[in-house]
Amino acid sequence: MLTEDEAGRLISWLADAVGRLNAAHDLAEALDTTARSAVAAIPGTEGAGIVELTRGGRLVERVSTCDLADRTDRVQNDTGEGPCLLALATGGTVRIHDLGEETERWPALAEAARHEGIAGALCYRLDTGLDRRRMTLNLYSRRPGVFDDEAVLLGELFASHAGLALAHAHNAHQLSTALSTRDLIGQAKGILMERFKIDDYKAFQMLVESSQHTNLKLTDVAAWLVASVEGSRG
Structure with a gap:
């Protein structure tokens, strides 16, 4: 049972950790911050990782401390x-x-764990709300029985936040990317409008046609055009 002082420190730590996560600029940074914050705060944790299950059923490691x-x-x-x-x-x-x-449930893993010196494990599914993205936060220790009930509870609170x-970081990055793309295409249209004395619609159509003819993404065509003009000015 947590004392009043311990509960106060827990609340303070959670607020600080969530603040750092919300300040992440993109999903990759948020994942790294999540794993490192978990190691620092959840008792008994010696290492943490976040993995994602692909559509093909393969585990892909997104970050490891x-x-x-x-x-x-x-090994898993x-x-x-x-x-x-x-x-x-x-x-x-x-x-x-x-x-x-865990020789009966996971015989291959148990043998590998003994060989690698891995003992305690604590795993949480991360409910990010991101479409088709299934991830877990995994905490590990070389010592058996190190994750007590309080560590489990703290981890659950942390994983929930x-x-x-993570969803916030992903959405913020998507929005930033969308705004940057819109600005880039706007610059490219402006260049075409000035050079060929055409309106906004025709400039956009020229970009679309160039994209189709070159098999490049619209944003790549726009980026090439803007870079070419800026390069010629330099």
């Missing part, structure tokens, strides 16, 4: 079994006291 987390996530991908896959399947929290003892923050 150390070799321990990297090895553990890789290689063996096709383990706590992070269970968390993805059930949507719940998965706590393992000692992976090396982290999921929202």
